[in-house]
Amino acid sequence: MNDKIIAVEAQQIIDCKCRPAVEVVVRTESGAIGRGAAPTGTSVGMYEAWVLRDGDKSTYNGLSVHKAVQNVEQIIAPALIGMNIFDQRAIDDTMIALDGTENKQKLGGNAIYSVSIAAFRAAADARRIPLYNYIAGGEIKTVPVPCFNVINGGRYELFSQTFNEFLIVPYVTDSIDEAIEMAVTVFQKLNDVLTRYLSSKPQVASSYGYAAPSDDPEVVLYLMQEAIDQCGYTGRIAFALDCASSEFYDADSKTYLLKGERVTSDRLIAYARELSEKFNFVFIEDLLDENDWEGYQKAVREIPRTLILGDDLTVTKLSFLQRAYEEKAVDGFILKPNQVGTISEAMDAYHFAADKGLIAVPSGRSGGVVDDVVMDFSVGLQVPLQKNGAPRSGERIEKLNFLMRANAASEHCRLYDISPLVRF
Template sequence: MTAIKSISGRRVWDSRGHPTVEVDVILKNGTLGRAIAPAGASRGTREAIDLRDGGDRLQGKGIDKALASVNGPIASALVGRDVNDQLGADTAILELDPSPLKETLGGNATVATSLALLHAAAANAGAPLWKHVADKYGCTPSLPLPEIQIFGGGAHAGRRVDIQDFMIMVPGAKTFDEVMEITNEVYFAAGDIMASRGNLAGVADEGGWWPVFKSNEEALETLVQAIEKAGEKPGENVVISLDIAASEFGKDGTYRLALEDRDMDSGQMIDMLGGWLDAYPIASIEDPLGEDDKAGMIEFTRRFGDRVQIIGDDYLVTSAALVEEAIADQACNAVLIKVNQIGTISEAVDTFRAAQKAGWGTIVSARSGETEDASISHLSTGLGGRQLKVGSFQRSERMVKWNECLRIQDALGQGSFAAGQSLANTWWGKANDKDKSE
């Protein structure tokens, strides 16, 4: 047994300049594990709540209460425990906070502590975090396929466009290096196109270009143009991925596209997105309907689940119970894994396993408020999650995670990359071939 000597929290700052929680776990043999809690701007109503101080100071986002949770009850419950018993430690944390959304201790306090414990155990074993995760949970490590933002939107860009993320994936790449090179070309091609139109206006929260478009669909058209300008054929090596984040502009089955000044019901929303799937090489779509629109998610999956990857984020909030429910309902076919959304590593792994058992896609994800912590690069690799969503190809809190994957690739070998995934919109290819023959 390697016992925990001390647990302490400190205030650090995230990519939006807001305070967040960093936790140090020190073992009796002197080994250190450290992790930082991220924070989301677009948040599901059922996800773990960051404990903030409120009031006028620091825009109400102070974390003294969360630090008190770490330095007080959490430390008292965990000091002396075996650091290798991740489940036991996470269970002890959960027993301290019976609230459903971790509002007593704060999800920011619990996730930073849980991740720091995992880091300490890996360091104590003398193993990189990805290998420790793979060994601990009996997984085959695999370097993930990136999902990378080109245009930001929604809550990440002042709601300048309604859709939150316009991204690309390169499932045709043979190595992680190749993905990075192609993404570089597409990203800067998109910037050049916007500059030529006089629309280059900086970057959004996650590093994607700030969206200066007259409609949501204009962003899709521009993204296709950027892929072509980069020398790629849309829908072959390079495909589009969207995060609609529909809960941000939809409620009770009504969706308000502010940019286009129109309202839609659930059926009209599904039809609009279906038209996009026909018209553009979209291979993955996240939260196409709101978290409260269960019937809409089931119908969208019924109509398009055999054509594209349909990811639940706000709809599933990294909850194993909600994933099991969605599997039974046949709503979604993939889940986004955000550790801070559920609050502990053990709960996130349970969700990952539930989805994987059903044959679903599993995408480990960052948040819009990020830091230099690269834990998710290791977590995705160690679990063999096969996809990783970090943000864009700019800003150091994003690039630190992509660059960590390149280092992991050197250790694992290029053959470990999750290449050749079946992420393609085959209908789009057929529809375009038909158009050309007519």
């Protein structure tokens, strides 16, 4: 089947945090249209595809992406016109060759990835099917269990909570509608629990969860458990953590910040193990710095009650995943296609992981748009878990509605049963 690309158009838009982003539209001779926009993260690994910004402080404080848009229109578009929309590999390889750098720094990972998404969607549109069915190669049978980032760490006025995301995982149900209702109910109850603890309303954090009320992760988790218990969901909702430890790692002393003190990799691993013995974690992500390979190997050995996932360590890149597998450094990885910069490369990482028994957890980024292609990955690949944000802002709510719509549109579809994966 052949359907040629006839147009590749780009413009600057803004993401959910009002930061400029590249949006691309790809059109084919059959009339198919695909649209794509690359998201950006708050916690960004040093090995991720480069986000090209203008650096002109007079507009959007230097964050504009007109150079990336220009690269799409003047360099990428002429090279792709006439190519077969169904040959995603050739499209992506052409852009990779045009760029010629390891991390897509010349043309911009945001430019290349936006085109890659748009082409992928145009291919599905040419076949008049949802992109997730195009990925699945037919009807889906499951939708993933969504994981909700309800309390956010970070640097606050009086303290720093070094663990980045505290998540709830509503998994003891076979209904996506019920799983979402459980999470929303707990999130709303958590407002009351935190208000009583703080004697004031909790702040909204930059990722739209509640701002952490304490620098002690154990305190945060107990408050989350209290909200779960008060909602009557005891034993039906588990936890997950995204530590994003590279953000608070000091390379000179090789130490991490934890509860206001500097600790070694060994101590952080031991602390995570202690937490995992008190609380039921489905996974712990980014426990250590992105270059602490020895530490990750030790974490996998010494924390048996949860899955250890890489994010900044693996950056959705095949070569990094191959190393992680060979060194037994992770049980799985966070699948963020924009980290590596093309659909084809992200698929390579996923298929390698699936073949080796490593779990893949698709995740959006903090700076996204409503139509995030990661949701098509989540549903089309029929993975067990998917990371979402807090059920508060529009693009995050849309992800939940996406799951419910896909489930309703697919006969005999159900929520993925993750019980064989949990280790507690």
